[in-house]
Amino acid sequence: MTSRRTSHDLHTELASLTTEAFRPELAEIDRLPTLDIARLMNGEDAGVPAAVATQLPRIAAAIDAVAQRMARGGRLVYAGAGTAGRLGVLDASECPPTFNTDPARVVGLIAGGPEAMVTSVEGAEDSPELARKDLDALGLTADDAVVGVSASGRTPYAVGAVEHARALGALTVGLACNEHSALAAAAEHGIEVVVGPELITGSTRLKAGTAQKLVLNMLSTITMIRLGKTYGNLMVDVRASNDKLRARSRRIVSLATGASDAEIEKALTESGGEVKTAILALLSGVDGPTAARLLHESGGHLRTALTHATA
Numbered sequence: 001m002t003s004r005r006t007s008h009d010l011h012t013e014l015a016s017l018t019t020e021a022f023r024p025e026l027a028e029i030d031r032l033p034t035l036d037i038a039r040l041m042n043g044e045d046a047g048v049p050a051a052v053a054t055q056l057p058r059i060a061a062a063i064d065a066v067a068q069r070m071a072r073g074g075r076l077v078y079a080g081a082g083t084a085g086r087l088g089v090l091d092a093s094e095c096p097p098t099f100n101t102d103p104a105r106v107v108g109l110i111a112g113g114p115e116a117m118v119t120s121v122e123g124a125e126d127s128p129e130l131a132r133k134d135l136d137a138l139g140l141t142a143d144d145a146v147v148g149v150s151a152s153g154r155t156p157y158a159v160g161a162v163e164h165a166r167a168l169g170a171l172t173v174g175l176a177c178n179e180h181s182a183l184a185a186a187a188e189h190g191i192e193v194v195v196g197p198e199l200i201t202g203s204t205r206l207k208a209g210t211a212q213k214l215v216l217n218m219l220s221t222i223t224m225i226r227l228g229k230t231y232g233n234l235m236v237d238v239r240a241s242n243d244k245l246r247a248r249s250r251r252i253v254s255l256a257t258g259a260s261d262a263e264i265e266k267a268l269t270e271s272g273g274e275v276k277t278a279i280l281a282l283l284s285g286v287d288g289p290t291a292a293r294l295l296h297e298s299g300g301h302l303r304t305a306l307t308h309a310t311a
Contacts, residue, residue: 017178019151019204021197029199041206044199048210051195059218062173062189066145066219067226069171070105071299074143076223078108079134079161081125083205084149084212085110086117091216097245099229100237106220109134111157128160135164142169147219149212150174151204153181153192162186175215177208191215228301231256236276236302249275257282276302284309 029037052059066076078088089108095101111130112121124130135146146165148158153176163186166172174187177195184190193215195207224230229237234256240246253264256279263282270288271277280291280302286309298304 017152017154018194018196019177019198019208020202022201023197023199026199041199044207045210048193048195048207048214051193052211052214055191055193055215058189058191059215060222062147062191063219063222063226065171065189066147066173067223069143069145070223070227072143074141074145074171075104075138076106076220077135077138077140077144077146077165078106078149078216079131079146079158080109080149081111081116081155081157082120083209084151084155084158087209087212087216088147088149089117091213091220095220095224097239097241098235098237099224100239101224101229107138109138109161111155125155125157128156128163131157131161132164135161135168140165140168140170145171145173147173147175147216148183148187149216150181150183151177151208151212153178153183155183159183159186173219175212177204177211228299228304231276231279231302236279237300238275240273240275246273249273253278253282276300280305280309 029040070076078092080088089110092106092108095106096103110116111127112124115121116124140146146161148162150158159182162172162174162183166186166188172187173189173191174181174183175191176183177193179192179194181192184192193211195211198204198206198208200206234252236252236256238245238249238252240249249268250264252275253259253268259267259282264278267278267281271281271291277288277291277295280286280295281288283306284291286294294305294309295302298308
């Protein structure tokens with residue numbers, strides 16, 4: 001009886017979701033020429049940024065709250081299942097090379113663990129208990145911020161993560177693609193980007209996935225800007241871990257300072273390859289160790305350190 005009731009409830013929930021709606025005008029899409037289908041998809045995608053724009057005040061408020069937590073040592077944790085979980089893991093994994101963050105500072109949790117990145121893990125998304133277990137394994141504290149991500153806004157893993165995090169005093173954000181979602185309601189900061197029914201019924205890796213990616217880009221990138229991880233629009237905390245990034249590091253120092261190649265190489269060598277330190281040394285005329293000290297005293301904010309160095 002319980003199994004049948006749960007199945008019926010799920011069917012009813014799905015039928016009420018905008019992201020799951022059937023579009024009869026596309027019922028014969030498979031008979032169209034490939035170019036026509038591509039044009040349809042492109043037209044669908046074009047509306048996603050406008051849907052995100054309606055939520056910008058909510059997104060900005062969430063970012064400011066996340067940045068405050070991270071400024072005092074907290075972490076940013078994404079939690080989701082399926083496509084939503086994979087997008088969270090992707091965003092988290094890009095932060096260390098882009099902003100030189102400790103991998104433990106921005107974390108992506110996906111229902112079912114690493115295996116779920118490439119294959120479906122049966123039943124994982126239906127378990128709020130699994131979300132609580134995953135968060136407890138991180139030793140979640142009130143200084144942390146947890147972002148639950150779910151296109152439907154009802155995924156038990158994402159909702160469970162937000163509810164558990166909030167009970168522990170952590171900051172909570174709920175990102176969904178349906179209005180009046182349980183996820184947004186459970187979080188302190190609810191963000192609902194309503195992109196409408198998908199081209200392929202229920203395939204929320206499409207518009208909903210694109211919307212989630214755009215919002216996650218904002219959450220991590222602007223948070224890092226607020227934390228002083230950029231100087232203007234330059235990635236001054238980039239980690240030079242390969243030839244391309246080493247070349248990018250030199251270019252960033254050049255753009256920020258206008259120094260010669262020889263001066264840039266010398267500054268980067270003396271700063272141990274730290275772009276931000278090299279820029280401060282070149283712009284303020286101090287040596288590498290002094291630049292490093294000034295940055296430390298300024299909480300890693302290059303503009304603040306420059307002000308102190310030239311005062």
